[in-house]
Amino acid sequence: MLALKDVTVRFGSRVAVDTVSLDVADHEIVCLLGPSGSGKSTLLRVVAGLQPPDAGTVLLDGTDQAGVPVHRRGVGLMFQDHQLFPQRDVGGNVAFGLRMRGAARDEQARRVAELLDLVGLPGAERRAVAALSGGEQQRVALARALAPRPRLLMLDEPLGQLDRGLRERLVVELRQLFGRLGTTVLAVTHDQGEAFALADRVVVMRDGHIAQSGTPLDVWQRPASEFVARFLGFDNVVEATVTGGAADTAWGQIPVPAGSAPGTVRVLVRPAGVRLGDPADGLRCTVEGRTFRGHHVAVRLRPETGPPLEAECALRDAPAEGAVVGVTFTSDEVVVLG
């Protein structure tokens, strides 16, 4: 469906997107994820036709889009800076793309009603946009983007303005809706929870490059680099010398997954792999703090040697602040980073 080949965008001396190649298959939902300034929005704007690339090509269904204007690309946009028209009612907003295409009035009305049903706002045609809640406005914007049946829907921080609870609900609804419609989606977010809940594939960007691309599970389980690991919030990273089935680190010996190549590397231990036990066993650590995280408690530890550690444990097992514990590591939560 979409193929980017070696796309580069420069702003003066700054390279915002650096020889990026990316394919999006029919019906696939791909989320670009990354810190601020990593080039996500610029890449999206290139695909939309809002930003000409300095080098590289954008193909939609095999056709080079060089020189093709936004409205002829057959893509739907739901961008942060793409607000609803406040002077039009909900129906007028949703019908916008259909009017532009010269659709007949009764076809417009039918399609608007269908879309409003789909986004959970049946019968809202005559409501004023200003009288809608933030979440309702997002749904209208989505209906407007979907109305002309775009071959590719592009979303830039689609739920950015909304509070967390609503975002978590809407993201699940969006995924179901796109699945039902078979919509191909390229979305941008800096919120990893949103990306992981929405996407079939997550593309993590760093300084205009793709740092990692994979299914949410893949990326979560096997971050490819220290950058990706830390971006996902994993901070238990340490230098390690791997020999055989173990690694020597400042935290002592850590078991590594079978088949890990020998050498000096960085190693990540996911918090679930940090086991707390008797102070006589393993690495002695002092409990510095505890944070309640819903299903578990995150325990911050100061080890006798090496950088701070975070452990994850069940509420009832969480040691008190100031306690001294012994830490051991489980190999299935250890990732040797590239």
Ligand SMILES: Nc1ncnc2c1ncn2[C@@H]1O[C@H](COP(=O)(O)OP(=O)(O)OP(=O)(O)O)[C@@H](O)[C@H]1O
């Ligand atoms: N129109 C522009 N003129 C000059 N520099 C720009 C322009 N647009 C983007 N940039 C720069 O290009 C880089 C990438 O920006 P971009 O907006 O694509 O990042 P992003 O990952 O989407 O960030 P955010 O999450 O903050 O939106 C940044 O350094 C930004 O300052």
